[in-house]
Amino acid sequence: MMMWADVGTFAASLLWVALLVKLIRAWLPRKGQAVLLVVAIVSGMVPFNGQVIGAYIFSLSSYLSVSTILLLLGFLFFSVAGNRFETFKAYWSPDQQWLVVVVFFVLSGLLLYPMAGGLTMLDPYRLGYTGTPWSVLLFGYLFSWAVLCVLKRWYLLLALILASMLAYYLKLLPSLNLWDYFIDLLVVVYSLFALLKYGLCRFFCRQPSN
Amino acid sequence: MRIGLLLLVATVFLPLLLKSLNHVPSPSFSLEGVAQLADASAEQSSISYREQFASSGATREVHSAVMVRLANGNMRAFWYGGKREGAKDVSVYTAELDLLTNEWREERVLVERLEMAQQLGVYLRKIGNPVAFRDSEERVWLFFVTVSVGGWAGSTINFITSEDDGQNWSEPTRMVTSPILNLSTLVKGEPFLYTDGSIGLPVYHEMIGKFGELLHLSSAGEVLDKVRLMSGRDGLQPIVLPSDEDSARIYMRNATDLPDSTLFETWTNDAGKSWAPVVRSDLPNPNAAVTGLRLDDGGMLLVLNNQHDKRNNLSLVFSENEGKSWQLLHELEQEENTPEFEHQFAYPAVRQSVDGDFHVLYTWNKERIKHVRFNAQWLQERLETLK
Numbered sequence: 001m002m003m004w005a006d007v008g009t010f011a012a013s014l015l016w017v018a019l020l021v022k023l024i025r026a027w028l029p030r031k032g033q034a035v036l037l038v039v040a041i042v043s044g045m046v047p048f049n050g051q052v053i054g055a056y057i058f059s060l061s062s063y064l065s066v067s068t069i070l071l072l073l074g075f076l077f078f079s080v081a082g083n084r085f086e087t088f089k090a091y092w093s094p095d096q097q098w099l100v101v102v103v104f105f106v107l108s109g110l111l112l113y114p115m116a117g118g119l120t121m122l123d124p125y126r127l128g129y130t131g132t133p134w135s136v137l138l139f140g141y142l143f144s145w146a147v148l149c150v151l152k153r154w155y156l157l158l159a160l161i162l163a164s165m166l167a168y169y170l171k172l173l174p175s176l177n178l179w180d181y182f183i184d185l186l187v188v189v190y191s192l193f194a195l196l197k198y199g200l201c202r203f204f205c206r207q208p209s210n
Numbered sequence: 211m212r213i214g215l216l217l218l219v220a221t222v223f224l225p226l227l228l229k230s231l232n233h234v235p236s237p238s239f240s241l242e243g244v245a246q247l248a249d250a251s252a253e254q255s256s257i258s259y260r261e262q263f264a265s266s267g268a269t270r271e272v273h274s275a276v277m278v279r280l281a282n283g284n285m286r287a288f289w290y291g292g293k294r295e296g297a298k299d300v301s302v303y304t305a306e307l308d309l310l311t312n313e314w315r316e317e318r319v320l321v322e323r324l325e326m327a328q329q330l331g332v333y334l335r336k337i338g339n340p341v342a343f344r345d346s347e348e349r350v351w352l353f354f355v356t357v358s359v360g361g362w363a364g365s366t367i368n369f370i371t372s373e374d375d376g377q378n379w380s381e382p383t384r385m386v387t388s389p390i391l392n393l394s395t396l397v398k399g400e401p402f403l404y405t406d407g408s409i410g411l412p413v414y415h416e417m418i419g420k421f422g423e424l425l426h427l428s429s430a431g432e433v434l435d436k437v438r439l440m441s442g443r444d445g446l447q448p449i450v451l452p453s454d455e456d457s458a459r460i461y462m463r464n465a466t467d468l469p470d471s472t473l474f475e476t477w478t479n480d481a482g483k484s485w486a487p488v489v490r491s492d493l494p495n496p497n498a499a500v501t502g503l504r505l506d507d508g509g510m511l512l513v514l515n516n517q518h519d520k521r522n523n524l525s526l527v528f529s530e531n532e533g534k535s536w537q538l539l540h541e542l543e544q545e546e547n548t549p550e551f552e553h554q555f556a557y558p559a560v561r562q563s564v565d566g567d568f569h570v571l572y573t574w575n576k577e578r579i580k581h582v583r584f585n586a587q588w589l590q591e592r593l594e595t596l597k
Contacts, residue, residue, distance in 0.1 A: 005331030005384070050324075051333055059332040059358035062366075062392035116389050118419025123438045125389050130226060131234040132435050133483075139230045143223050150215040158215070165222050175386040176432050178226075185391050 004063075004174040005055075011064040013044040013054030014072040015186070021079050037080055063174065065184040066167040067105075067160045097156040099198060102191040104145060104157055109188030111141075112179060128177035138178060234434070236481045237404035237426075239452035242346075245503045245511070245562040247586055258585040264289075264305060264314050264571060265579040271295060272303075275571040275579040276400065276559045278342040278350055280375040283564045284309050287571055288320065288340045288352060289579050296336045296361075298323060302354055304376060309563055312583065320379070321354055321370070329382050330368065333358050338365060343401040345409065345429065350376050353397045353411065363417040365396045369431055387425060387433055393417060398447035398499055400559065405455065408434065410482075412448040412460070422448035422462045422474075424482065440488040445474045451504045456481045459533060461502065461512065462488070464495040470518055471495050475533060493527065493536055494518045501558045503568070508532075511589075513542070513558035513570055522547050524555035524572060528593065539592045542570065542582055555580075 020040040025033050044053050064072075116125040127138040142161060149158035164182035167173065173180055265272050269291030277287045285307040292300030302321035305314050327334040338355035345351060350372045355365045367387060370379045387395040399412030409427040414420070420443045426435040439448060445462040452458040462474040475491040478484060493500075493512070496519045502512040509530045516525035516538065526539040543555040558572040566586045574580035 009331055050328060051331075055331050056333050059334075060391065063386065112389055117417070118415060118421050118438075118441050118443075121438060121441045123436065126436055126438070128389075129433070129435050130229040131232060133233060136227070136230040139223065139226050143219070143227075146219045146223065147216065150212055150219060158219075162219070162222050165226065169225065173386075174384075174432075176434065177386070177389075179389055180386060183389075185389070 005058070007173065008058040008063045009052065009054040011069050011072075012057035012061055013041075013052070014069060014076070015061065015064065016044050016053050016057055017041055018072045018075050021076065025079065034080055037076065061184075061186060063180065063184075065180060065182055065187065066164045066172065067182050068184055068187045070160060070163055071101075071187070097154060099195075100149075100152075100154045101157045101160065102194045102198070105183060105188050105191035106195050108141075108183050109185075109191070112183065113185065113188065125177065125179055128179035130178060142178075142182070236483050237406040237408055238455035238481050239410075239458055240346075240403035240405050241452060241454070242403055243400075243452070243504070245505050245568065246566060247505045247507055247509075247589065255587070257588045257591060258567070258583070259588050260312060260583045262312070262314070262581050262583075263574070263578045264307070264581040265291065265303070266317055267578055268317065269293070269299075269303075271576045272579050273573050273576060274339045274398070274557045275573065276340055276342050277561045277569060277571050278344050279561060279563060280306070280344070280350070281348045282375055284375075285561065285563055285569060286342070286350065286376045287314075287579065287581075288342050289571075289573075290337060290340060290354075295576075296338075296357075298336065300337050302337060302340050302352070306376070307569075307581070309565060309567075314581070320352070320376075321382075326356065326368070326382060330356075330384050332384070335359060338362060339396060339398050341397045341400055341411075343403075343409075346403060346407045347429075349373050351401065351409075351431075352379075353401065355396050362396060363394050365394060365416070366392055367395050367397055367411075367413065371431075383431055385431070385433060387413065387436065388415070390417070395423070396447075398557075399449040400501070402450055402452065410450060412450050414446045414448065414462075416446065419443055420465045421445055422460070424448070424450070424460075426482075437482065437485070439476055439485055440474065445488060447499050449500060449502055451502055451510055453504055453508060453532070458482070459510070460485070461491065461493075461500055463497065463499055464490075465497055467497050471497065472518075473500060473514070477532075491533060496520055499557045501560050503560050503562065509593075511539070511560070512536075513560050513572070515556065516541075520547060520552065521556045522553035524558065526570075526592075528596065537596045539589075539596070542572070543574075 017040040127135050168181040271294050272291040275289035288304050290302050301319045303317045304320040305317035334356050336357045340354040342352045353369045357364045367385045368382045370382050372379045394417035395413050402410045407429045411425040414422045422439040422445050424437045446465045447463040448460045457479050459477045464471040473491045473493040473495045474488050476485045476488045498515045500514040512527050515521045522545050524543040525541050527536045528539045529536045545553040556573045560570045570582040
């Protein structure tokens, strides 16, 4: 089943490249950022002790969700594209759109992880196996978010939810559990920090920040 | 535009709604694993009870042996061995028992850490418990634990399959069983079959909480459902003993280390749709693995450390009344610990071979895998003494 490992390693490599770009790009001029991206991609392909960096990250992260992969791809795209797609970027990721995405992941993570970790006899992860008792609850949760997204014009989150659903139907990840397609622990932890930063800025900054 | 988007949302979500409302019926338990006592004992004339080592002592430590019946009638054992538990040189070993001569053929490495890491495309730090079984299509499955980071709480389950009695094996598959970085799902209890050919895999979680779970796998090894058997920090390594198509009992290791700790117990009478709240059984348990077999007369045979602390005793116990009471059948091991040396008889596995004999494998002082073989007549005689 090397194919699934390839999917996992690819997603983990994206995370590696995005981390490098995020950490270093502030110090580089715009022209240098494209070079940085190439260097980051190449660094992800160099094997250490027989494994590429993506494989090491995949060992820790397991399969990233489709939502996370899309967000990473979006981040890298806009990092390379620079100003050329500013209008497009502004449409898709103004503050409110981004904030809704972050809130969605934090809420979903709070619903899933504490109980999935054994806090109670109830295991919300089981709801992700469609066809099992009460799995309709997860349908209701996601459907409500999707409808809310349409009514409130939260198109970034809507796109993530719909893309995750399509990936689930096409079985683009090895899991048959719906949760694994739209959420993972890394995006929830990232969202928690982002929300915390946003909240602190609401108190201490003049302009809210994303 | 909003109407169009709402229609799009409805279209995308409709298949999920239909799938969610269409509850997949729980399959019934297959009784293939039930041990035949009456027929087997009628065919045999003399009592037989034999002991030997299954492993050769090639590695300093061995642990966690399991066994599977092969299509050719022989038995195949698996265990892990290396310098010590969790060491980087630990591999899963396998050896075949010739049923007629009762001799173990030379063991060989089956799952090696670096090779497995390459095949799985991940970094692996260590290899742990294997469990094996044979499905309805005569395929042999080996599930085994790997860890990429940290201790056993960081475990992930993988499996390989063989269609020729363990001579050749498939590429490994890394299972997805947990939303928390796919960590902390381990195996010890033996898998079992459902009547539709799907697989039941008893597993346990060991990160922060410690609790038993039951995975329902498709015949291709995909996780279809996961049922939590308990919450908290107390119960590990469930074993499942079906008694009929709808009923089964589960016993779990008690991880509390309390001086009066006993095995945990739960049961179902609706093919696993619901499980009774977990209770403490009357069987002592020194925070150690247990194994067992359901007999065709409805009785249950367990192999366990029959005391509240230490593993210097390993016993066969029997219940004819669904665990309401237990009787000691035989002490497989009983040694006195000394200040210099503490005996360890642990991690038992029990299976019946095609000739009706019973085989118990267990870790013998972590140095060897011991094999005890007895026939149904011996067992019948022991059962007679209880009456």
